[in-house]
Amino acid sequence: MSTIFRKFHHLKEKLFLLALIATTVSSALAKDKNSISIACGAVGTEYEFCKSATQAWSKKSGIPVELVSTPNDTNQKLALFQQLLSAKSDDIDVFMVDVIWPGVLHEHFLDLNGKIPADEKSAHFKNLVDNNTVKGRFVALPWYVDTGLMYYRKDLLKKYGLSAPQTWAELTSAAQKIQDGERKSNPKFVGYVFQGKAYEGLTCNAIEWTTSFGGNTFVEADGKVNANTPANIKALETALSWIGTIAPGGVLNYAEEEARGVFQSGGAAFMRNWPYAWQLANAKDSPVSGKVGVLPIPKGGENGSHSPILGGWHLAVSKYSTKAKAAVELALYLTSEAVQKERLLKGGFFPTRKSLYKNSTLLKDNPVFTVLGQSLDSAAARPSRSTGSNYNRVSNEIWNATFSVLSKKKSPKESLEDLDKKLNRISHGGKWK
Amino acid sequence: MSSHHALTARRRQAYLFLAPSLIILLLVAAWPLARTFWFSFTDATLSLDNVSWVGLSNFKNVLQDGDWWTSVYNTLYFTLISVSLETVLGLGIALLLHKSFAGRSLLRTAVMVPWAIPTVVSAKMWSWMFHDLYGVINDLLMKVGFISAPIAWMADAQLSRMAIIFVDVWKTTPFMTLLLLAGLQSIPTQVYQSAAVDGASAFRTFWKITLPLLKPALVVAVIFRCLDALRIFDLVYVMTSNSRETSTMSVYARENMIDFQDLGYGSAVSVLIFGFIAIFTVVYVMGSRVNLVGGSSEKVSN
Numbered sequence: 001m002s003t004i005f006r007k008f009h010h011l012k013e014k015l016f017l018l019a020l021i022a023t024t025v026s027s028a029l030a031k032d033k034n035s036i037s038i039a040c041g042a043v044g045t046e047y048e049f050c051k052s053a054t055q056a057w058s059k060k061s062g063i064p065v066e067l068v069s070t071p072n073d074t075n076q077k078l079a080l081f082q083q084l085l086s087a088k089s090d091d092i093d094v095f096m097v098d099v100i101w102p103g104v105l106h107e108h109f110l111d112l113n114g115k116i117p118a119d120e121k122s123a124h125f126k127n128l129v130d131n132n133t134v135k136g137r138f139v140a141l142p143w144y145v146d147t148g149l150m151y152y153r154k155d156l157l158k159k160y161g162l163s164a165p166q167t168w169a170e171l172t173s174a175a176q177k178i179q180d181g182e183r184k185s186n187p188k189f190v191g192y193v194f195q196g197k198a199y200e201g202l203t204c205n206a207i208e209w210t211t212s213f214g215g216n217t218f219v220e221a222d223g224k225v226n227a228n229t230p231a232n233i234k235a236l237e238t239a240l241s242w243i244g245t246i247a248p249g250g251v252l253n254y255a256e257e258e259a260r261g262v263f264q265s266g267g268a269a270f271m272r273n274w275p276y277a278w279q280l281a282n283a284k285d286s287p288v289s290g291k292v293g294v295l296p297i298p299k300g301g302e303n304g305s306h307s308p309i310l311g312g313w314h315l316a317v318s319k320y321s322t323k324a325k326a327a328v329e330l331a332l333y334l335t336s337e338a339v340q341k342e343r344l345l346k347g348g349f350f351p352t353r354k355s356l357y358k359n360s361t362l363l364k365d366n367p368v369f370t371v372l373g374q375s376l377d378s379a380a381a382r383p384s385r386s387t388g389s390n391y392n393r394v395s396n397e398i399w400n401a402t403f404s405v406l407s408k409k410k411s412p413k414e415s416l417e418d419l420d421k422k423l424n425r426i427s428h429g430g431k432w433k
Numbered sequence: 434m435s436s437h438h439a440l441t442a443r444r445r446q447a448y449l450f451l452a453p454s455l456i457i458l459l460l461v462a463a464w465p466l467a468r469t470f471w472f473s474f475t476d477a478t479l480s481l482d483n484v485s486w487v488g489l490s491n492f493k494n495v496l497q498d499g500d501w502w503t504s505v506y507n508t509l510y511f512t513l514i515s516v517s518l519e520t521v522l523g524l525g526i527a528l529l530l531h532k533s534f535a536g537r538s539l540l541r542t543a544v545m546v547p548w549a550i551p552t553v554v555s556a557k558m559w560s561w562m563f564h565d566l567y568g569v570i571n572d573l574l575m576k577v578g579f580i581s582a583p584i585a586w587m588a589d590a591q592l593s594r595m596a597i598i599f600v601d602v603w604k605t606t607p608f609m610t611l612l613l614l615a616g617l618q619s620i621p622t623q624v625y626q627s628a629a630v631d632g633a634s635a636f637r638t639f640w641k642i643t644l645p646l647l648k649p650a651l652v653v654a655v656i657f658r659c660l661d662a663l664r665i666f667d668l669v670y671v672m673t674s675n676s677r678e679t680s681t682m683s684v685y686a687r688e689n690m691i692d693f694q695d696l697g698y699g700s701a702v703s704v705l706i707f708g709f710i711a712i713f714t715v716v717y718v719m720g721s722r723v724n725l726v727g728g729s730s731e732k733v734s735n
Contacts, residue, residue, distance in 0.1 A: 086694075190566070248585060249584075249589065250564065250566060261564070393693045407589070
């Protein structure tokens with residue numbers, strides 16, 4: 001009898017606990033009916049900036065804003081957004097989207113034409129506006145730009161009497177010379193680090209190499225698959241020559257942060273990375289603070305071009321939003337000149353508005369700004385518009401093809417031949433859906 | 434007559450008690466499984482617009498894809514090596530912990546720590562430790578003098594497979610230990626006492642008494658681990674991302690289903706994984722000749 005009673009007592013406790021959990025969960029899920037929810041940034045400064053800017057708008061407009069946390073990894077973020085949007089969910093009103101996503105997600109976003117002031121579009125760089133226009137629909141407001149940059153150690157270049165490299169060949173020999181010298185005191189020192197892990201970042205690096213040698217982005221703008229070209233082969237051969245010489249073998253598992261970890265702790269002479277690394281490398285607690293310079297991504301050769309990849313994040317409004325008008329207002333506020341300027345000064349996020357690049361006081365304070373401003377016109381775009389909803393798969397094939405070259409599983413020519421075959425199979429001969 | 438009546442009533446009562454769990458199982462297991470089977474014969478994408486029947490073509494494409502077979506190979510390689518190592522190590526540690534010594538309960542708790550850490554956390558932690566330039570493992574090896582230049586653990590397919598197996602062994606050996614320790618504790622001490630009286634050596638005692646009597650626990654522990662290992666996803670995904678050279682069946686399925694939004698193709702992969710594991714389980718259970726189902730010989734009497 002007593003055991004039955006005890007059991008019953010336990011059951012009651014459990015039920016109580018369950019009820020408690022249920023109420024907590026439901027109250028956490030219930031969102032304010034009038035509030036706008038925005039997914040912008042996941043961690044660090046990006047999240048903090050988004051929080052302060054949305055709060056400022058909230059105060060002005062009287063509409064509460066909720067921030068939705070998302071995964072930090074680009075691919076995972078896209079997967080989550082695709083799931084949400086496929087379900088026509090109105091959970092998130094404003095999405096922060098990568099420059100490569102308009103082609104993938106455009107049908108879920110509101111056409112902003114006619115919903116924003118007429119001069120708004122022309123205030124941003126044209127290639128960004130073009131990028132965000134799919135089938136005539138303008139689906140996202142440019143927010144900030146990213147491009148690949150070459151970080152280097154000014155002190156080491158000076159120490160070995162080298163000038164800033166303009167081509168990959170110059171970079172290779174400079175990196176080798178510094179590495180040889182530095183290894184005497186630091187056996188782990190390496191010449192060059194980049195993003196060699198099998199993920200989107202490797203696609204970015206690969207396209208910077210191929211386009212800098214006068215090659216292409218594997219899929220042409222009209223959708224034609226054309227990976228196996230002499231210039232592309234030359235580019236991959238060059239990259240292959242770095243592995244185990246100026247770049248550590250481990251670079252094949254480096255994303256941005258692993259590369260920065262090596263460079264910022266003083267372990268590398270050159271690093272390819274995005275603008276975000278500038279402020280961190282020059283922070284007070286950084287061992288290389290004040291010793292870092294930036295250059296455009298090198299040219300393939302004398303006839304090549306500086307062609308950093310075009311990156312960046314933009315704001316789109318969900319078609320399924322029930323508060324579209326307020327959501328557009330919020331996106332307009334966040335992409336306004338004042339907010340972009342503040343984000344540049346305090347967070348190092350580079351503006352998409354042309355007017356800010358003409359501001360000489362801004363230019364003077366930040367060397368990255370100068371390099372970036374020069375690079376934007378020649379930046380290479382990933383083949384996301386031509387391949388549309390297949391971009392993920394295309395990029396996956398590009399990074400895997402590049403990875404098998406860098407890991408010495410296939411020769412550049414073999415790998416690019418296979419890539420051509422695969423891309424043609426996915427697209428049924430270049431006819432992307 | 435009345436006893437027969439009572440029996441039916443009892444049966445009915447039993448079904449009544451089982452009903453809630455059966456319904457829940459149908460909802461959370463049978464229904465999604467059935468839908469996956471259905472999707473595998475369609476060209477559905479995640480948006481579920483314009484779904485049409487494509488017959489067996491998804492399966493044909495999966496089986497023709499070299500990447501799928503690489504991931505099958507990787508999964509089998511991983512399962513075989515990691516489960517073998519975990520079994521041997523788990524058995525060894527369980528035997529040690531079965532002996533009585535001071536601080537045994539503390540040690541028993543301590544060995545569970547790796548198992549208690551969420552896999553994603555331990556995967557991230559280990560991939561930092563395996564980092565070639567600032568990872569602690571290369572640093573230690575270089576200080577001791579085993580290696581002169583850093584090793585790129587996570588870059589080479591062969592080495593990263595080893596690293597993944599290492600982390601899995603580190604993490605799941607405690608699980609094996611726990612199950613085997615429970616098995617050891619169920620062996621009556623009298624058997625050992627009489628073996629000692631007969632003068633059997635320690636090895637003979639282990640071989641003739643411990644191992645045969647531990648077999649049921651061992652078989653269960655190994656199948657649990659195998660089923661888990663055949664579905665390995667988190668460690669591989671966190672440690673080596675999307676590299677084709679180390680991808681496993683589950684990583685391949687997720688890539689197609691989520692990254693490529695190809696629900697039909699991804700479902701076909703999932704169905705293949707399901708079939709694969711089902712066949713493996715049946716063969717294993719039949720091969721091991723241990724009654725895992727239990728109860729089939731105990732009919733309801735009186």
